[in-house]
Amino acid sequence: MFEAISAKDGTIAGGPDHSRDHHSGAVTDLRRIGINPNFWYPVAVSTSVRKEKTFAATFAGERIALYRGNSGTVYALEDRCAHRQVPLSMGVVEGDTLRCCYHAWAYRGNGRISQIPYLPRGAARPPRGVRAYPVREAYGLVFVFPGDPQQAVTTALPELPEFDSAKHKTMTFSRTVRCHYSFMHENLLDMNHQFLHRGVVGRIQPKLLGYDTDPQSVEARYLFTHAGGKKNRGAGLLAAKNIGGTTSPDVITIRTVYPYQTLQLVPENAELPAFSLWVAYVPEDAEQQTNHVYGLLMIEKPPVPGAIHLAWPLIRRFTERVFAEDRMAVEAEQRAWNEQGEDCNHEVFPLILDVRHVLRTNGVPLRAGSALCGAAAFCGSSPPASTPRLAEFVNGG
Ligand code: FES
Ligand SMILES: [Fe+2]
Numbered sequence: 001m002f003e004a005i006s007a008k009d010g011t012i013a014g015g016p017d018h019s020r021d022h023h024s025g026a027v028t029d030l031r032r033i034g035i036n037p038n039f040w041y042p043v044a045v046s047t048s049v050r051k052e053k054t055f056a057a058t059f060a061g062e063r064i065a066l067y068r069g070n071s072g073t074v075y076a077l078e079d080r081c082a083h084r085q086v087p088l089s090m091g092v093v094e095g096d097t098l099r100c101c102y103h104a105w106a107y108r109g110n111g112r113i114s115q116i117p118y119l120p121r122g123a124a125r126p127p128r129g130v131r132a133y134p135v136r137e138a139y140g141l142v143f144v145f146p147g148d149p150q151q152a153v154t155t156a157l158p159e160l161p162e163f164d165s166a167k168h169k170t171m172t173f174s175r176t177v178r179c180h181y182s183f184m185h186e187n188l189l190d191m192n193h194q195f196l197h198r199g200v201v202g203r204i205q206p207k208l209l210g211y212d213t214d215p216q217s218v219e220a221r222y223l224f225t226h227a228g229g230k231k232n233r234g235a236g237l238l239a240a241k242n243i244g245g246t247t248s249p250d251v252i253t254i255r256t257v258y259p260y261q262t263l264q265l266v267p268e269n270a271e272l273p274a275f276s277l278w279v280a281y282v283p284e285d286a287e288q289q290t291n292h293v294y295g296l297l298m299i300e301k302p303p304v305p306g307a308i309h310l311a312w313p314l315i316r317r318f319t320e321r322v323f324a325e326d327r328m329a330v331e332a333e334q335r336a337w338n339e340q341g342e343d344c345n346h347e348v349f350p351l352i353l354d355v356r357h358v359l360r361t362n363g364v365p366l367r368a369g370s371a372l373c374g375a376a377a378f379c380g381s382s383p384p385a386s387t388p389r390l391a392e393f394v395n396g397g
Helices: 149-154 181-189 191-201 233-237 307-340 350-362
Strands: 041-045 054-059 062-068 074-078 092-094 097-099 113-115 135-138 141-144 168-177 204-214 217-226 250-257 260-265 275-283 291-300
Touching: 041 054, 041 062, 041 275, 041 291, 054 141, 074 135, 074 141, 168 275, 168 307, 181 250, 181 260, 181 275, 181 291, 181 307, 181 350, 191 204, 191 217, 191 307, 204 350, 217 350, 233 307, 250 350, 291 307
Parallel strands: none
Antiparallel strands: 041 141, 054 062, 062 074, 092 097, 135 141, 168 291, 204 217, 217 250, 250 260, 260 275, 275 291
């Protein structure tokens, strides 16, 4: 689906009100749109939250104290003691309670204070406790629900059937990238950036076969052809069939399904993908100019027993190298935004215009009174004279 562009940044007409300034009606700069907190977000890798230990996590400037009780359950509390605001993540786990390191106030997993050791009899009623976040563990990650807790009950965790499939093995990624999460979505969906990876993967020609958009998602299908240059073994090993030596054209499907992103290669007639990447970009700071990437790369095991273990380090090295290049680019984009103070990008690829719309309309205002993108005059630029037509991007037309 592609709709007419109505603004210099390619906004599709008719978005919900919160993507616009209520007074002027101007489109809010996408990089000033906060991620919607009413979803499950990973904030730690499960193995980082050890039994009877704490872990300091963060979501968009909210500090969260995770701890794993003696029972094995993980709890998530506001990382601030109700007494004197000292981080609870500096505290001590006792059974399934968390005791602040300073004056030893103790908290239950629901955030209620269970003990103030020195409180005199008849003293004034102390505070009830701190905020507790709904928390779930799945896929080797700890997810919290930072939004309205009522909605946590009805909001599903992402479904990843490959994770539990005995035919697949999962590689986990967890790292910080210094940019707004929207740059990450644009980067993965816009495969026209293969030039960036020419040193690692050779000359790859991506051809957009088609794409679909709805209010919450954008799905793009690309055909990848190797057009010369060095072939990367790690890249070849990502598809199990390739370990056996045969290759076929790779059709890759990339989806932003708000707020997550996936990339899959599903061979013809196969039930599950040959490989499948699921990613969440979790803002760390209040300005959301830094995000933590949690990625699960689920790779189909080749039929030869043990071959996946031999291929594993090569696949890891390949993905790390590609990721490092992408990180370099998106962090440079964020630096440019910081220097210019607004989004001066000239986007020409229709599906990226669509994903920008999805991210804008599903997001939330970053904070009350946040500045809107300034006038186009500051960019020293004007919108593209004409909008590229879909046909120009599909099948190389
Ligand atoms: S600051 Fe936590 S008990 Fe005093
Ligand atoms: Fe890339």
